[in-house]
Amino acid sequence: MDQQSYKIALAILYIMSFGGTPDTSNCEIHTPHNILHLWKEDIHVMKNRDRRDTAQKEMTPSKKIPVLVDGVVLNGPQTDVKAGEKFVEEVCRLVMEEVCEWQPPEQLRQLLDLEMRDTGESQDKLLRLCRDVIHFSVKTNHPRFFNQLYAGLDYYSLAARILTEALNPSIYTYEVSPVFLLVEEAVLKKMIECIGWKEGDGIFNPGGSVSNMCAMNLARYRYYPDVKEKGLSGLPRLILFTSAECHYSMKKAASFLGIGTQNVYFVETDGRGKMIPEELERRIGQARQEGAVPFLVCATSGTTVLGAFDPLDEIAEICERHGLWLHVDASWGGSALVSRKHRQLLHGIHRADSVAWNPHKMLMAGIQCSALLVKDKTVSFLLIFGNPVNSTLKCLEATLLLIPCRLGLIR
Ligand SMILES: *Cc1c(COP(=O)(O)O)cnc(C)c1O
Numbered sequence: 001m002d003q004q005s006y007k008i009a010l011a012i013l014y015i016m017s018f019g020g021t022p023d024t025s026n027c028e029i030h031t032p033h034n035i036l037h038l039w040k041e042d043i044h045v046m047k048n049r050d051r052r053d054t055a056q057k058e059m060t061p062s063k064k065i066p067v068l069v070d071g072v073v074l075n076g077p078q079t080d081v082k083a084g085e086k087f088v089e090e091v092c093r094l095v096m097e098e099v100c101e102w103q104p105p106e107q108l109r110q111l112l113d114l115e116m117r118d119t120g121e122s123q124d125k126l127l128r129l130c131r132d133v134i135h136f137s138v139k140t141n142h143p144r145f146f147n148q149l150y151a152g153l154d155y156y157s158l159a160a161r162i163l164t165e166a167l168n169p170s171i172y173t174y175e176v177s178p179v180f181l182l183v184e185e186a187v188l189k190k191m192i193e194c195i196g197w198k199e200g201d202g203i204f205n206p207g208g209s210v211s212n213m214c215a216m217n218l219a220r221y222r223y224y225p226d227v228k229e230k231g232l233s234g235l236p237r238l239i240l241f242t243s244a245e246c247h248y249s250m251k252k253a254a255s256f257l258g259i260g261t262q263n264v265y266f267v268e269t270d271g272r273g274k275m276i277p278e279e280l281e282r283r284i285g286q287a288r289q290e291g292a293v294p295f296l297v298c299a300t301s302g303t304t305v306l307g308a309f310d311p312l313d314e315i316a317e318i319c320e321r322h323g324l325w326l327h328v329d330a331s332w333g334g335s336a337l338v339s340r341k342h343r344q345l346l347h348g349i350h351r352a353d354s355v356a357w358n359p360h361k362m363l364m365a366g367i368q369c370s371a372l373l374v375k376d377k378t379v380s381f382l383l384i385f386g387n388p389v390n391s392t393l394k395c396l397e398a399t400l401l402l403i404p405c406r407l408g409l410i411r
Contacts, residue, residue: 087123091130099145100138108136149304149332154364161366191357191371194337196350201377204370208331209249211356211372212298216240216253218354218374219296219325232258239287241265242298243275245308247329250298263292273308275299281318296325301346302333309333312348320351328352331370335362 103111112132121129139145141153169177171184188202205211219240220227226234238259242250244266254264265287268279280297287294297319299310312328319326328349334357336342337349349355355373359365 083123087127090127091134098139099142101135103136111136150361150364150367152364157365188371188373192373195352195355195373197373197375199377200373200375202371202373205368205372206370207368208247208329208356208358208370209252211331211358211370212247212249212327212329213253213256214372215298215327215354215356215374216250216257216259216296219327220257220259222325222376223293223295237263237292238296239263239265239292239294240296240298241267241280241283241287241294241324242329243267243269243273243300243303243310245269245273245275245303245306246298246300247304247331250329269308273303273306275310275315277311277314277318280315284318284322284324294322294324296327298327298329299352300333301328301330301349302336304332307333309345312346312351314348316348316351325354326352327354327356329356331356331358332361335359338363 113129140147140151143152145151164180169180171177171180174181184204188200188204192200192202203214205214220235220238224235240250240254240259240263242264246266251261251264253259255261265283267275267283270276284294297315299312299315301309301312316326318324328346330337330346330349333345334355336345337357353375356370357373358368358370360367360369
C-alpha cells in the first residue's frame, strides 16, 4: 500500500475509533525496536501506578504523542480530519443508491479500474474507485433486494460490524482479544441454551459448509480416535446418511475428509422434502450388509431448496438405537429456535450430538457467521482435534449485539 492510501485507511479507522487526529507538530521518530522498548516501559509504568491515580488520569484526556516509523505515523493519520470525515460521508451516501447496475463480467472488467499500480493514487481517485465498487455491486441491504437465504440490513449488526472492523482483533488468544473472547463464549452459551443442551462447546466457522465438515470430522474422531495419528490407513469403510435434499456441502466434506462421495448414502424424502425415517433405517441395514460401518446421520433443519425440516425426534430415535452420531444441519433453519411460534419445527434437536447454525441467514448477522455447536464437552473435542480453523471473528461482529437483541424481539 502506498503512503497516501495507507494514510486514508488510517484516517477512516482513526475517525471511527478515536474521532480525532494526533498533533504531529512535536513528532518523535521511532524505529520498531524503539517502540517495543517504549511499550515495555509503558507496561512497567502502568503496573506500578496506583489504581485511583490511573482512574483520575483517564478522566482528563491527554494529547496523543504521534509515533513515526519510516516516515509513517503509527498511531494516527497526518491527513486532514475534515477531509477524512467527508470521504467517509461520501462513501456512506453512495452505499444505498440502487440495488445494482448489473453488467456481465467482460463489460464490468472494462468499466472497473482493476490495475494494481506501483505508484500511489490520489484521494479523488480512491473515492472514484469506491464509487465504482458501490455502483456495480449488489446491495443486499437494499429494501428491494430479495434472496432465499439472506437479505436486508440489521442496524445492530451493522454497528457491531463497524466495531469489529475498527478494532480489528484476532481472537486466537485472550491477550489480543479479551472482550471478544468473552463475547464469543457468551454467545455460544446462549445458542447452546436455545438448542436445549445443559452444556456444550462450540466454535464459529467461515460458513455452514465448514461447520458441517467439522461435525463430520468430530463424529469420525469419536468412533476412531486413532485417525488423528494413523490417518485413513487404520479405518474401515465408513458410511454417512443424509437426505436426498441435503446441502451439497455434505458430499464435498466427505470428499475432503477422505470418506469418499460414494459413501454418502442419500435417504429418500417425502413430497415435502423431509427425510423418511423408515428409509433411513433401511439404508443403515443395507450399509451393514455390505460390511461397511455406519457412523453418522445428518438431518437437515431447513433444506436449501424446499425449506423442509427433517423429523428430528424420529431420526434421533434411530440414531440412538444404532449408536450413530446425529448432526443437524440447521444452517438455515436454526434461527427458528429463537421463535416461540416456530421452534417446534426443530423439536428433538436437543438429542443431536452437533448442530450447524448460521446466524448470518435468518438472524441477519454479517456474512459469514456460522456456529458449530457440540453437545459433548467432556473431552473438549474442539480443542483436542476438532477444528481445522481458528474461530473466525466475522461471526462475532454481528452476534455481539444481535443475539441479545433478537432473543428479546422475536416471538
Ligand atoms: C446455507 C446452507 C449451508 C451452507 O452455508 P454456507 O455458510 O453458505 O457455507 C449448509 N446447509 C444448509 C442447509 C444451508 O442452508
